[in-house]
Amino acid sequence: MSLRIVVCVKYVPDATGDRRFADDATTDREGVDGLLSELDEYGVEQALRIAAAHEGAEVTVLTVGPDDAKDALRKALSMGADKAVHVNDDDIHGTDALGTSAILAAALERTGYDLVVCGMASTDGVMGVLPALLAERLGVPQATLLSEVTVEDGQVKGRRDGDAASETLQAPLPAVVSVTDQSGEARYPSFKGIMAAKKKPVQSLDLDDLGIDADTVGLAGAWTRVQDVTARPARTRGVIVTDQGEGGKQLAAYLTEQKFI
Known part of the structure; x- marks a missing residue:
């Protein structure tokens, strides 16, 4: 049997954009551009390298997210992955890491796998716990x-x-691994890869397909959630020291006042 590799990827808000929370204290994904999490690109890269060393190996990318999360899947497909699975359901909104691991585990059991590859963390939540949670749910080594x-x-x-x-x-297969940003530079999609990605299959699943009760995931079923949000204050103009021979003393006095020294 050929090697079945599944890479778990995440669609995240662009870190260079104006990231903020929505009214329900979840990450606002509507008002900011999104993209494939940069740290997950390393997972895709390592999966492709392993597949290249094993004849007949197949790489599937898997994500949980809204409609726009297909953009993350297309990026991974354009890098060279063979197919994709997208779990999308309105009841998933607000799901925490525990709930996400349950959804991913159910999707993996449905699609089949030998090796699951993850990035070291997402660039929005930056928790880094999902690979361990996933391995525990699947009952495989990590x-x-x-x-x-x-x-x-x-x-x-x-x-x-x-x-x-x-x-x-x-560890013996099947297993779950996560890779760091030191594992090897992720490749850039070629024009040929971008065009080929448009024809690669993307399977859509919802909670009913996975046999998951909506009450156990989403914001209502989350074990962790943001209780309160305060907007970051606007940046104020800094102190300008005009050096007329005493600039050093003024700077030292300011640093002392601010308890930097």
Whole structure:
């Protein structure tokens, strides 16, 4: 049987845009441009490299999100993934990491997998817990925060770099891994890849398809949620020190007043 690789990706608000919360204290995804999470691009890249080393291997990208999340899937498909699965349901709005892991696990069990690849974290929530939650729900081993990953003889192997040492990890397939932004630069989609992505299949699923009760996910079923939001104050004009021979003293006095020194 050929190797089945599934990459979990996320459609996130553009970090360079004016990111804010909606009235229900969830991330506003309507008033800002979105894109494939940059850290998930590394997951797509590593999946494609593993697939290239295994004849007949297939790479599927999987996401949970609104209609616009198809843009993230198309980006991954244009990089070289073979097909995509999009879980989209109005009742998913406000789902936290626990709920998202339940949805992804159900989707993975439906589509089938040998290796699940994730980025190290999303660029909006930046929690980094989803790969571990996903592995627990699926009942498979996890090898997270890898800067190097390969698949050989039914085993996934990788290197995790820490502050004081590097660890070599391995686990039998099926398994879940996450890769860091040190794992290898993600490729840019070619024009040919962009055009080919338009013809690649994108399967749409909802909660009913996955057998998930809407009350267990979404904002109402979330175990974690934002209680209160305060807008960041507008930037004020800084203090300008005109140097007429005493600039250094004025600067030192200001820094002392602000308790920087």
